[in-house]
Structure formats: structure tokens, C-alpha cells
Amino acid sequence: MEETYTIQRLAKEFRVTSRTLRFYESKDLLHPTRVGMNRVFSHRDRGRLILILRGKRLGFSLAEIKEMLDLYELGDGGVEQLRVTLEKARRRIRELESQREDVDAAVTELQDGCRQIESLLAEKGVDARVAAE
Amino acid sequence: MEETYTIQRLAKEFRVTSRTLRFYESKDLLHPTRVGMNRVFSHRDRGRLILILRGKRLGFSLAEIKEMLDLYELGDGGVEQLRVTLEKARRRIRELESQREDVDAAVTELQDGCRQIESLLAEKGVDARVAAE
DNA sequence: GGTTCCCTTGACGTAAACGTCAAGGTTCTG
DNA sequence: CAGAACCTTGACGTTTACGTCAAGGGAACC
The missing domain is CATH 4.10.270 (Myosin, subunit A)
Structure with missing residues (x-):
């Protein structure tokens, strides 16, 4: 059984807001599943988030970061x-x-x-x- | 006699627009002098511009870049x-x-x-x- | 001396990356 | 069963870093 994360857990761990995570999903950078209405983030999403944040530190736009993420898919x-x-x-x-x-x-x-x-x-x-x- | 640059020369050399250079001046990142109405950029301004553009490539905001430039002053x-x-x-x-x-x-x-x-x-x-x- | 071309200063527009309510749904707790 | 504390989806606001007119001034060419 894969470990999963609520939006808050992930947000707190990486010091971003839940709004940010929803925004990243809307931009197709994260792909949480749903349980009822609620988002459930996988370990894979967590990994992608790490890459996203690093990309940001390096000055890349979310669009560029998405391109890079897609390289791994x-x-x-x-x-x-x-x-x-x-x-x-x-x-x-x-x-x-x-x-x-x-x-x-x-x-x-x-x-x-x-x-x-x-x-x-x-x-x-x-x-x-x-x-x- | 120091070499000087018109706004266009500098813009072309570094592939930015003159608007960008005016904007940087308005943000106190460049300090061109004037001849009549017209801006005259010094060799020193050119150097600062190089640092500004590098800072941008590294993902820093103009405010952070200004801070770094000020370190040299x-x-x-x-x-x-x-x-x-x-x-x-x-x-x-x-x-x-x-x-x-x-x-x-x-x-x-x-x-x-x-x-x-x-x-x-x-x-x-x-x-x-x-x-x- | 009109046209062209560069410059100037506003002033408003815009894309990115969220922030910040608003309005409402669920679940847990006293 | 009323709050509290989460979550959700809009939707509008904000900052940054310029782009894009608009309106006008000065030199230069024919």
C-alpha cells in the first residue's frame, strides 16, 4: 500500500500553501486522485513537487518545469x-x-x-x- | 575619454528592448547620464547590465539583483x-x-x-x- | 520645410504565479 | 446538534517585469 498525502501534509512539508498545490494541479504539474471530493497525493506527486520546487529555485517557469517533468514520463x-x-x-x-x-x-x-x-x-x-x- | 552607448546600441548588443533599459533605470539598476533629453550609458552601466542579465538567468528578482549590484558599490x-x-x-x-x-x-x-x-x-x-x- | 527617425515621458495592458476572499460541503467533537 | 476544522470550486486581487500605444520634442535628410 502506497503512502498518500493530504493537501495539507504536503503543503506543510514543503512550506507552500494548499492554494499552490491546487494551482500546480490546474497547470497539470501534479495529478492527485480523489476520494470523494478531496485530493489525495501519491508518493509520485511528492517526487514531482520536489522537482517543481527545485526548478523554481533555478529560475524556470512552470511551463518549462512541466516540460522537464514530462521528460520523465x-x-x-x-x-x-x-x-x-x-x-x-x-x-x-x-x-x-x-x-x-x-x-x-x-x-x-x-x-x-x-x-x-x-x-x-x-x-x-x-x-x-x-x-x- | 570613456566609451559611451546610446540606448539602442546597448539594447541591440544584449538583445533587450529600450523599454527594458528605461525600466531598469526606473528601478535604479542603471544610472545613465543625460545629454539634453537623451540617455547616455557608460561602460559602467554596461557592466551592470551584464550582471543584471546574468542575475535574471539565475532566477533572481530585480530587487535581489539590485541588492547584489549595490554590494559592489x-x-x-x-x-x-x-x-x-x-x-x-x-x-x-x-x-x-x-x-x-x-x-x-x-x-x-x-x-x-x-x-x-x-x-x-x-x-x-x-x-x-x-x-x- | 515637410517627412522620417530616433528619442522622451506618461499611461494603460498583460502574463505568470499565486493570494485572498466568498460560499458552500463533510466530518469530528463536545 | 452546533461549532470547529478541514476540504471544495469559483472569482477577483496583487506583484513583477516588462509590452504597447499615445503624444510630443529634436536632429537629419531631400
């Missing part, structure tokens, strides 16, 4: 379908790798900035380690 | 100001590093997905290298 598509999916996945990978370069560049620059501030503080005789607490 | 603030700036920068770095972990996780999963598709295609006797062109 390789149903019984034919060869052509598989090939299209493969190409999309490869493109995403390239985009993500370029995004990682952006991240690295930003980190490097911020670290440079930190060093400058640190030496400014040092000049003024201040210890700048993790002092500011 | 260490004017003549006192020790306390410097220390606050330093802490903000360090926090950003930590956030970016966590974002990099997200990127890496996403890449890994997509690569797994690719491998699965590739073996599915191989079963069907299809060569999946860069075939799809």
Missing part, C-alpha cells in the same frame, strides 16, 4: 517520440551547464568583493572573519 | 556598513553554492533519463548518438 511513445524527448533532455542539460557557469562566475565575483571588503576592514583594524553575528 | 561607508555588506555577500555566496548543487542534481537526473532513453532506443536498434538533427 516516457510512456509508450514510438522511436520518434523517444528521440525528441532525448534531444530536449540534452538541450536542458546544456542549458543547466551554462547556468552553472553563470553561478560560478557570480560566486567568483562575490568572493573577490568579499576579499576587498576584508582588506578594507583589516586596514581599519577590524577582524572580519565571522565576527558579524 | 562600497562607497565611503563606515566599518558597520562594510561589515553588513560583507555578510550579505557571504550569504549570497552560500545561496549560489546551494543553487549549484541544485543544478548538479538536475543535470545528473537528466543524464540518467538520457541513458534510459538511449538504451530503449538501442533495444529498438536505433543509434541515438547525435542522430536527431
